[in-house]
Amino acid sequence: MKYGAFMASLRQNGLQHVYLLAGEEPYYIEKAEQRLLGLLFPGGNGLQDGLQKLSGDLPLNDLAELIETMPFLTDKNVILLRGSSLFREKKGAAAEDEKDKKSRTGRVQERFLDLLTAMPETSYIIFETDGKADKRKRLYKTVEKAGALLEAEPVRAWTIDEWLRSKLMEMNRQLDSEALRYFMSAVGMMQTISLQFLDQEFNKLAMYTQTRQFTKQDLLQVFSSIPEVSGFAMLDAISAHDAPKALSLLERQLEDGVFPPLLLAGLVRHVRQLWQAKTLQNRGVRGRLLGGPLEMNPYIAEKLGRAAQTFSEAQLHDVFLALADADYQLKTGQAGPEVLEQAVIRLCRRE
């Protein structure tokens, strides 16, 4: 079940006795856990006595015993098991060990599975695992049948809309169109999107301004800088021959403490890709077809191809050699970041 469906099922179907919260997006798992604990212990009443937090691998027998224990000084017995490998796929030697163990502990597992299907009225168990759960496991199938599952899939730039809408609704705020464009382009440049990070940033934003609508200026003021966002934005500015923007972004990254050889590597990669796209275009490969040979998303390759048309081969060749020199000079202390600035200036020049 995806996050939205899972939360809706909590509202509609009420509480089950068995839950599995698995996936690569810890933010969703955390939110689902908070919601479950909120429903199990309304107002936090009984949380101290009724909740047992465990982590790592526990013998099934011990786990079964905990489930069967009657609650003390409270009406619920909730077990929260984090980081367990019970739902993970085992490979190689670990899989062999598992087979051996299964043959020895088959009866224990059977008993545990039976217990999950017929949980005591007062007991609840929540399994949490980071990463995908192995759907072929009997335990997984049993939890699916007897309880509810959350599959916390990582969010991508093109699926962030839903999260953003719900977050803004929760804060009762809005983003104006310019701010929304800026946010989407910044998120699009992130290699991995951390919802925890974005959640914190929006909380900060809500504290920063009391107006109902956030502007791009608010975002620029409050959002923490992410080097990769500045890096990609700088390469975009170079592609557009926008020297002032590219130089400002280079400066910002240097101020953020990004190691100059890393910036140089990014520039080399970009020049190489532009040169490759240029060579391919000269051979008649154009538009989205560039994606194949360049091993890129066709849309991005097309964009790169358009940018490559604005550079001459001689320009790319010269900058490529200049970057090779800059690499040696930077690493031997013979030059400072001005060699990067010079490379950016040469690339931004229209020839």
Place this chain on the structure above:
Amino acid sequence: MAYVALYRKWRPGSFRDLVGQEHISHTLAHAIETGHVGHAYLFSGPRGTGKTSTAKILAKALNCEQGPTPAPCNVCESCRRVNDGTSMDVFEIDAASNRGIDEIRDLRETVKFAPAAGRWKVYIIDEVHMLTSEAFNALLKTLEEPPAQVVFILATTEVHKVPATIQSRCQRYDFKRITAADIEGRLQYVAGESGIQAEPDALALIAHQADGGMRDALSILDQCAALSDEIITAERVRDILGLVGRDWVVRLLRAIAAQDAAAVLTTIADLLQAGKDLRQLLGSLIRELRAVMVYQAAGPLSGVDSFESSQEFLEEMAGVFSPERFLPMIRCLHDALQELKWTSEPRITVETALLTLCRPEAAAAPLQPPAAAAADAARLTQLETRLAQVAAALAALPKTAPAAVPVSTARPVLRAAMSAEKPAEETLPVAVTEEGKQIWQKLLANLRAQPDKGPVYACISKGRFCGMNERQFLIEFSSRFLKLRTDRDDYRMILEGELMQISGQPLQLVCSLAASDEPPAPPRPPVKKTAKKSPAPQPIQVDMSQLPPQAQQNLEKAVSILDGDFITPPSDS
């Protein structure tokens, strides 16, 4: 009472006093007002921008007897204790000296106890990036679920060294460099309150030198106040900091632009007489040239530091120097700066470097007005195009067995295009003689013996000696990159110098590319392997007049590009 340094005395006591970080003070103040205090904060930013001060203000704001309030009173017992560093509930930990897992274990043991006197226990971990990875892991659990009424404030100058797992559990605030104007304003206030008399120029200079850090600015002011008799002047600040005045730099750059060697030498003499540091002078010249380079390319930029440079001067210099000249000039100054570390005659090193800058041939492009440069560039491009055409025509001619070693390759057009900036060298007949081989071996041995010429040796050792005559020395490379790299002026100068030393006569280095070399090709799309090669398709006749006009046009275009015959497409089977 012992003297308290200005930066300690004037440490901001409330969010209102924080300079240049309004986005943070405003957010935190509102969080306190609304009771949305986070359990962990990460403050990152350059030194002297107010991270520790903000942490202390937050601690006071939470525990103030009048609060929690965004404006701590600084009078009550709790505030005073935080200011003195004697509070039982505010723990300031220096992670640089308490970086191990044992210290973090101790912290975990104490964190569960309730605050002794105030409402909140605040842990300020300064320079948190210095913690070991084990210590970070131990801290992770506590950060994830800290006991109620505990706030962690982590401060660091190098946020990229803090693990992502820690960062994701904290609310991150980026402290920005404080602008020179903000620093200047604060310096004026502090100077006024402390009874220090200072010229506005002097304060502006201190603000620039502080490089965005208020602590550095106040320290410099303190130093200048101690060493000045009455009023702090800009001249006095320069003397104390050992700075080379801007006037000197302007004078020198104008002399270089005018190629006035005499003016350069007299300026250096005057500088030395005034007791200025030559390293400072070279550093200032590098910064100034960099500012001119950036200004010429992008105009005035708010984000990019242009140091003290005035816009008029930048504009003037940007009109004089050609864009290609900056990097060689900066490189020359960097080399001189490196050489200053070892030389016994620093004056000669600096003079040589600056005289080199005066000679236009030492720079990449001649010193001339941009319009004339553009006209010359156009002429050069024309000549290059003609040369490429001639080279292409020559390559198209049937090949005769050359008596001399061939320097041209199988792809002259592409080569000409690739090295468009340099016309092809005329090669005289050459022969591989015993003497030539000896010179080649000696050249390699000489380069190998000199560690500073390691990169040149690395390039040249991959080449092959192809012969020499009384004027030229030929080397062939199998790699295009190595050939191009060796062909560039810096390596060429070294190699020709060595050749001169070995052979006793000036030899021109000629690099060529082995005939089998191909230009760098991008990765090809995977092609399915076919079981056997199909026979060459037979051309077919197409009557274009039968086709619709659009198709006819497309076909004609395709024929003009592909220049081939029409064939029947092969069937998929």
